[in-house]
Amino acid sequence: xxxxxxxxxTGRGYRSPLREAQARQTRARIMAxxxxxxxxxxxxxxxxxxxxxxxxxxxxxxxxxxxTKARLLKAVIDVATAGDDEHVAMLERQWATQAQSIAEAPGxxxxxxxxxxxxxxxxxxLTAAALEGARTDEDIAAVAAxxxxxxxxxxxxxxxxxxxxxxxxxxxxxxxxADTVWTLMDPVIFxxxxxxRHWSPSQFERxxxxxxxxxxxxxxx
Numbered sequence: 001x002x003x004x005x006x007x008x009x010t011g012r013g014y015r016s017p018l019r020e021a022q023a024r025q026t027r028a029r030i031m032a033x034x035x036x037x038x039x040x041x042x043x044x045x046x047x048x049x050x051x052x053x054x055x056x057x058x059x060x061x062x063x064x065x066x067x068t069k070a071r072l073l074k075a076v077i078d079v080a081t082a083g084d085d086e087h088v089a090m091l092e093r094q095w096a097t098q099a100q101s102i103a104e105a106p107g108x109x110x111x112x113x114x115x116x117x118x119x120x121x122x123x124x125x126l127t128a129a130a131l132e133g134a135r136t137d138e139d140i141a142a143v144a145a146x147x148x149x150x151x152x153x154x155x156x157x158x159x160x161x162x163x164x165x166x167x168x169x170x171x172x173x174x175x176x177x178a179d180t181v182w183t184l185m186d187p188v189i190f191x192x193x194x195x196x197r198h199w200s201p202s203q204f205e206r207x208x209x210x211x212x213x214x215x216x217x218x219x220x221x
Contacts (some may be wrong), residue, residue: 008030026065028053028085029055030065031076031079033051033055033077034055034073035056035080036047036054038073038076038129039125041139042133043069043137044132044137048062048063048072067196069139070139070143073126073130074146074147077127078125080122080123081122081123082117082119083118083122090150091153095115098111099111099112099115103161104146105165108158108165109209112158112161113205113209114205116208117190117201117202123188124194126192127147128188128191130143130144130147131147131188147177151185152182154161155182158212159178160174162216162217166205166217167220169217170214177216180215181216184211184212195210
């Protein structure tokens with residue numbers, strides 16, 4: 001009877017909190033090492049072996065957790081974008097709910113700009129590495145396409161929110177407005193302004209807010 005109970009419990013699977021915590025710590029260490037490598041050496045200049053060495057784990061551990069370098073970079077970008085490893089989409093987070101409660105279009109745009117800037121500070125360099133690598137690597141090209149689609153979704157969400165609060169300026173269609181926002185959100189633009197032109201993040205945030213407001217909302221008369 002006792003042996004039978006033990007076998008049944010094993011069949012259902014035993015989850016050790018300690019092992020799960022250790023696995024999360026190992027995964028976080030790998031991703032931190034990967035982020036440093038991708039930022040310093042780009043996608044093509046980074047290898048899974050180098051990441052494993054930096055994270056002080058065996059190469060098979062990295063490959064088992066992420067399978068490919070492209071998947072690893074995507075996971076790193078997702079965590080950097082959101083600021084945590086919770087499996088919650090950006091538009092299902094608290095900031096989006098709070099932004100939707102704002103009545104006026106300028107305030108709604110400003111709330112979006114704050115989140116965008118904070119996210120870009122963490123993720124723009126990593127996203128740029130993916131876009132650069134996409135020129136020569138099919139695996140990361142697929143990831144880059146996903147990132148572009150995610151940016152389209154975010155841009156459309158902002159435009160739809162604006163249109164619920166105010167009309168767009170004359171002769172500006174929803175599609176044109178979404179393309180405008182999509183361009184302003186480009187991580188390469190963020191890096192050019194904050195790194196090459198030495199803008200502060202707050203300066204970028206003001207610029208984005210002002211640009212969207214001026215380009216999409218009717219001019220006050």
